[in-house]
């Protein structure tokens with residue numbers, strides 16, 4: 001368990017949707033309480049009122065850097081994971097030093113990558129979308145084959161938000177580095193859960209989202225290795241070393257820094273055990289009628305994406321009462337649409353439509369898991 005604890009929700013519901021958002025770490029909440037009354041100065045001003053805000057901002061930057069194993073001047077604060085992804089893609093695409101216009105990505109990226117790349121395509125860029133296997137993994141060999149003389153960026157997520165599959169990032173990074181191509185990974189779902197040391201991963205850019213790792217919403221960061229060719233994706237004054245214009249928030253960066261300070265993937269062992277116990281119970285109860293989506297070996301420790309065969313995940317979830325989780329299917333006028341991630345994994349319709357994503361966190365208990373299993377048994381049997 002994380003040493004410092006977390007804010008408890010004032011609600012009797014069972015929260016199994018930590019990939020959507022996490023509660024605040026107590027250390028982050030305490031830090032933010034302390035910052036609300038003070039630190040109202042603009043960190044960029046040159047007078048007494050900016051001193052505390054500037055110090056909070058830079059202390060938070062060094063905590064994020066410490067968490068990632070990089071230098072403070074390689075951390076750029078953004079409004080979250082979405083903006084960090086946009087910054088990596090557009091900041092690379094529009095950089096004048098790049099002569100090429102080709103970007104390589106995977107078929108299971110988050111919308112923040114997918115739609116940013118759709119925009120790049122509309123601007124005349126070329127995008128190669130690599131397929132994944134049935135467990136949601138990209139083949140590094142396919143990345144190597146997709147490289148062209150005009151390739152300027154490879155962007156492959158670290159862990160998938162729906163099924164939790166972890167990609168062979170270090171292997172892909174070696175391929176990118178050998179070709180001198182910038183490599184970005186979206187680590188919004190892996191940070192804090194598995195190792196995201198940027199040198200061990202070998203990435204040039206990495207996106208973080210504060211609210212997926214027990215920090216506040218509305219804050220994130222892009223790690224940019226020194227020497228990476230990246231321009232600003234928005235324009236304004238020279239904040240964040242000229243790469244991300246907009247006055248920084250001492251309140252949000254301070255909370256995010258505190259969350260990074262207590263984040264440690266080794267604290268996820270208990271969550272992993274609970275997730276595995278959950279799957280054991282479900283498999284014992286449903287046998288051939290349940291299927292686990294994703295890659296059991298290469299998976300973040302908190303995510304369990306299961307399909308109830310020939311059922312509709314959204315209907316089952318609705319019948320579970322106060323259980324917060326997510327589905328991999330959406331219903332429109334009696335038709336069920338599977339998520340693009342499950343489609344990319346070539347999941348058959350009768351399995352994919354019954355998908356439910358349970359994403360556990362540090363506060364979940366065995367009792368909660370048992371309640372959910374019992375309710376599913378009542379619904380299905």
Ligand SMILES: Cc1ncc(COP(=O)(O)O)c(C=O)c1O
Pocket residue numbers: 019020079080081082083085110112157159160161186188189208209210211218219220
């Ligand atoms: C993999 C991934 N990337 C990016 C994001 C977007 O992050 P944010 O909500 O901070 O904009 C999310 C959020 O769901 C995500 O799961």
